[in-house]
Amino acid sequence: MIILNALHSMLEATSLIHLTAGNVFLIIIGMVMIYLAIVKKYEPFLLLPIGFACIVANIPGNQLMKPNGLFSIFYLGVSKVIYPPLIFLGVGAMTDFGPMIANPGIMILGAFAHVGIFIALIGAKILHFTLAEAGAIGIIGGADGPMAIYVTQTLAPHLMAQISVAAYSYMALMPLIQPPIMKWLTTHDERNIMMKQVRVVTKREKICFSILITTIIDLLLPPIAPLVTMLMFGNLLKESGVVDRLAKTAGGAFMDVITILLALSIGSTMSANTFLTVKTLEIIVLGLVAFMTGTAGGIWGGKILCRLSHGRINPLIGSAGIASVPIAARVSHSVALQENKYNFLVMHAMGPNLAGVFGTAIAGGILITLIPH
Amino acid sequence: MISDSVSGAVIISIVDMILLLFFLYVIGLILKLLPLVNKFHLKSHGREKHDNT
Numbered sequence A: 001m002i003i004l005n006a007l008h009s010m011l012e013a014t015s016l017i018h019l020t021a022g023n024v025f026l027i028i029i030g031m032v033m034i035y036l037a038i039v040k041k042y043e044p045f046l047l048l049p050i051g052f053a054c055i056v057a058n059i060p061g062n063q064l065m066k067p068n069g070l071f072s073i074f075y076l077g078v079s080k081v082i083y084p085p086l087i088f089l090g091v092g093a094m095t096d097f098g099p100m101i102a103n104p105g106i107m108i109l110g111a112f113a114h115v116g117i118f119i120a121l122i123g124a125k126i127l128h129f130t131l132a133e134a135g136a137i138g139i140i141g142g143a144d145g146p147m148a149i150y151v152t153q154t155l156a157p158h159l160m161a162q163i164s165v166a167a168y169s170y171m172a173l174m175p176l177i178q179p180p181i182m183k184w185l186t187t188h189d190e191r192n193i194m195m196k197q198v199r200v201v202t203k204r205e206k207i208c209f210s211i212l213i214t215t216i217i218d219l220l221l222p223p224i225a226p227l228v229t230m231l232m233f234g235n236l237l238k239e240s241g242v243v244d245r246l247a248k249t250a251g252g253a254f255m256d257v258i259t260i261l262l263a264l265s266i267g268s269t270m271s272a273n274t275f276l277t278v279k280t281l282e283i284i285v286l287g288l289v290a291f292m293t294g295t296a297g298g299i300w301g302g303k304i305l306c307r308l309s310h311g312r313i314n315p316l317i318g319s320a321g322i323a324s325v326p327i328a329a330r331v332s333h334s335v336a337l338q339e340n341k342y343n344f345l346v347m348h349a350m351g352p353n354l355a356g357v358f359g360t361a362i363a364g365g366i367l368i369t370l371i372p373h
Numbered sequence B: 001m002i003s004d005s006v007s008g009a010v011i012i013s014i015v016d017m018i019l020l021l022f023f024l025y026v027i028g029l030i031l032k033l034l035p036l037v038n039k040f041h042l043k044s045h046g047r048e049k050h051d052n053t
Helices: A002-013 A021-038 A044-057 A070-079 A083-094 A098-102 A104-112 A115-126 A131-142 A145-155 A157-172 A174-185 A203-220 A222-240 A244-251 A253-267 A278-308 A315-322 A327-339 A346-370 B006-039
Strands: none
Touching (some): A021 A044, A070 A145, A070 A253, A083 A222, A083 A253, A098 A104, A098 B006, A104 A278, A104 A315, A104 B006, A115 A131, A115 A278, A115 A346, A145 A222, A157 A278, A203 B006, A222 A244, A222 A346, A244 A253, A278 A315, A315 A327, A315 A346, A346 B006
């Protein structure tokens, strides 16, 4: 009897007795994410830490998840909206805006590919989410993780776990989601269009671009000023050519640190008691609809520009307007390569891809401004 | 004040899309004018790099 009591006390001291079926399910989901990251190489920088933190978050009584635990402290960077502008700083320091500056005509594709935001927004409202919640869900269609966190924290912070997980998971799965839609909506001839080399953009143009865009967006759309300002500051570090060390750090080690903290924070929100709800399922479905319709919208925009340019623009670059730099541009490139192994579309697709970053930021800023919260 | 309804969501979507097109058009316009900065000749210690290759 004493031995049984001792064993019972031991069992109570472990986390095993508190483990629910929901926890087990999400631990398996976490393992699938790690499998996709390691074996399938689907955005391992995101899926690996998110999957790992998801497993940890579903082990009851874990010290990391307690109010003053390490993951809870990491999460302050999400709830206080610190990580998104810092991620944008790193993105800016790594990005060459030349392809977008060289081809202003394709800026419009950044709008076409965002039709998914509005379809998800209306869909969420039909499913009886509040307007603020619907706005936050809609922004998943922008395929921009930091922006999704930024808008959600303002409009519907209680949905942060579901929206951030949906946004980052779909971003990682874009190489699976986009190609069938792209192939379905385009003809063989359209996919084969080879685009001409864009003009050379000078360093001076790129420096002026950073300063002008910061000034204009900060003046006209203050709600998204922190993101665009940091994006352009990071780009100014890179393009100025006088602070190479800072640019390399912002786009390298610093970006890696923030990515680790952000991805662990997101994964740590996937605990069974908050995550396994009907609302989560609805948000995940709406997110998928947003990604699919956004891709289709971008392709249709590309087809319109193809007609207007008398066949000089490959419609496949349209789907890259869905932001998510540079994943979407790489997907456009790989679909074009499947048709013609000499058709290198990546630099052309980077134009709408970068326009998509601004598109998501602007659409999100307008949602924050218009929707009462 | 936009109502918390499906029609409110539709109105917000339409307004957002129009403003998004407007802002991207404005940015596109700035990008078209950007090459003008190359016409100003500034004194420099070194030759300017053309690095979008």
